[in-house]
Amino acid sequence: MDVKLLRLGDQGPVVAEIRTTLTHLGFLPATPRQGGERTETDTGPATTAASTTTDAPRTGTSPASVRRTDAALPASPSGSLSAGQQIPAFPVSSQSDHFDHTLDRALRAFQQSRGLSVDGILGPDTTRALEEARHNLGDRLLYHSAAHPFVGDDVAALQERLSNMGFDVGRTDGIFGPRTESAVRDFQRNRGLDADGRCGPHTLDELARLRRTVTGGRPDVLRESVRLLARGSSLLGVVIALDPGHGGDDTGIVCSGLCERDLMADLADRLSTRLIDSGLESVLIHAPDESLTEQERAIRANSLEADLLISLHTDGSDSPQAQGISAYYYGTTRGSSAVGERFAQLVQREIVSRTNMLDCRTHPKAWDLLRRTRMPAVRLDLGYLTNEHDAQALGSTQFRAAVAESVLAATQRLFLPPELDAPTGQLHVPRVAGRA
Numbered sequence: 001m002d003v004k005l006l007r008l009g010d011q012g013p014v015v016a017e018i019r020t021t022l023t024h025l026g027f028l029p030a031t032p033r034q035g036g037e038r039t040e041t042d043t044g045p046a047t048t049a050a051s052t053t054t055d056a057p058r059t060g061t062s063p064a065s066v067r068r069t070d071a072a073l074p075a076s077p078s079g080s081l082s083a084g085q086q087i088p089a090f091p092v093s094s095q096s097d098h099f100d101h102t103l104d105r106a107l108r109a110f111q112q113s114r115g116l117s118v119d120g121i122l123g124p125d126t127t128r129a130l131e132e133a134r135h136n137l138g139d140r141l142l143y144h145s146a147a148h149p150f151v152g153d154d155v156a157a158l159q160e161r162l163s164n165m166g167f168d169v170g171r172t173d174g175i176f177g178p179r180t181e182s183a184v185r186d187f188q189r190n191r192g193l194d195a196d197g198r199c200g201p202h203t204l205d206e207l208a209r210l211r212r213t214v215t216g217g218r219p220d221v222l223r224e225s226v227r228l229l230a231r232g233s234s235l236l237g238v239v240i241a242l243d244p245g246h247g248g249d250d251t252g253i254v255c256s257g258l259c260e261r262d263l264m265a266d267l268a269d270r271l272s273t274r275l276i277d278s279g280l281e282s283v284l285i286h287a288p289d290e291s292l293t294e295q296e297r298a299i300r301a302n303s304l305e306a307d308l309l310i311s312l313h314t315d316g317s318d319s320p321q322a323q324g325i326s327a328y329y330y331g332t333t334r335g336s337s338a339v340g341e342r343f344a345q346l347v348q349r350e351i352v353s354r355t356n357m358l359d360c361r362t363h364p365k366a367w368d369l370l371r372r373t374r375m376p377a378v379r380l381d382l383g384y385l386t387n388e389h390d391a392q393a394l395g396s397t398q399f400r401a402a403v404a405e406s407v408l409a410a411t412q413r414l415f416l417p418p419e420l421d422a423p424t425g426q427l428h429v430p431r432v433a434g435r436a
């Protein structure tokens with residue numbers, strides 16, 4: 001690609017090439033726009049360029065309407081147009097090699113997304129960035145070549161993924177150097193692949209597979225996920241600590257003839273049985289006649305060196321309308337337990353899919369039990385005893401059996417690799433556990 005400076009008003013084959021690249025990257029619409037009458041104005045690149053770093057120029061104008069002809073906008077500073085502003089109609093430029101206002105805005109949006117100077121000028125930096133952006137991870141085999149190193153967004157994406165999983169790539173600079181090669185080898189060894197340091201289809205598959213195990217793509221989540229996967233496809237030896245939320249003189253909530261302490265003791269027993277049947281170790285952290293503080297519960301779970309703590313409660317409210325189930329994991333504004341959060345989401349999803357309880361979602365909390373436990377810990381509030389609907393559910397053994405099954409399925413999803421995963425609400429535990 002030519003590195004001669006090009007800008008608004010210029011013309012030439014390089015301009016057409018840039019147009020193609022920006023279209024491919026989503027900074028320009030894929031289909032050429034038609035000129036003519038406007039029925040609405042969209043928020044084109046001019047407004048999105050200033051506010052976002054992604055490929056926002058694809059806007060949601062319906063295909064049936066005739067869109068504003070960006071190609072024929074009057075000369076105005078990029079970013080000065082606002083949605084709804086009337087723009088005089090001009091004939092559309094049909095020349096793709098003409099550096100028009102549409103291209104100018106798209107190029108500025110691209111520059112902004114890459115952290116380049118947003119000047120609308122096609123200089124060396126922007127040209128190089130465009131060249132590198134053409135490569136998507138998976139488009140080509142990547143390996144270390146001292147003479148002609150691979151450079152591009154695909155390399156940067158690879159580095160980012162490896163780095164997020166804790167592999168040392170050095171800087172995420174988009175250049176496949178020796179350090180990236182050694183990180184690829186580490187990853188391959190870690191995942192039982194041929195450690196050739198080349199990023200080909202098998203390595204890409206494995207990267208994609210690991211990616212599916214987490215939500216949100218947060219580095220801490222990915223790292224913990226790798227640790228969990230290192231256990232392999234077996235649940236054997238996984239210790240689940242169960243905490244019936246109340247005991248002894250502490251009855252918890254008592255309402256309409258139902259007692260939280262007794263209901264949760266029953267649930268803990270059911271759950272414990274199911275976990276053990278499935279090859280896990282399950283331990284109740286206190287006897288039914290024991291009433292412990294949250295801190296004491298945490299100390300017990302820690303001394304058991306459990307892999308996961310599940311605390312079982314029901315909820316209560318002055319309002320009989322309050323209903324639904326919630327799951328809580330450790331978290332503050334400074335950070336949260338990544339695995340705790342994931343497990344809370346898994347449990348919540350399973351229970352909601354298997355029962356008719358209202359989904360009150362998952363929430364980070366800094367409660368003592370969650371804060372002082374060293375393993376991922378989740379507290380489940382399994383419905384309101386003060387609500388007629390929830391109380392009826394909680395009073396039925398069928399419901400408590402369904403909750404036990406849900407928690408078991410969520411535990412499996414947490415510890416088993418994703419290729420053994422089944423749709424939510426359908427996991428049949430003994431069959432999978434038998435593969436260990």
Ligand SMILES: [Zn+2]
Binds near residue numbers: 314
């Ligand atoms: Zn309780």
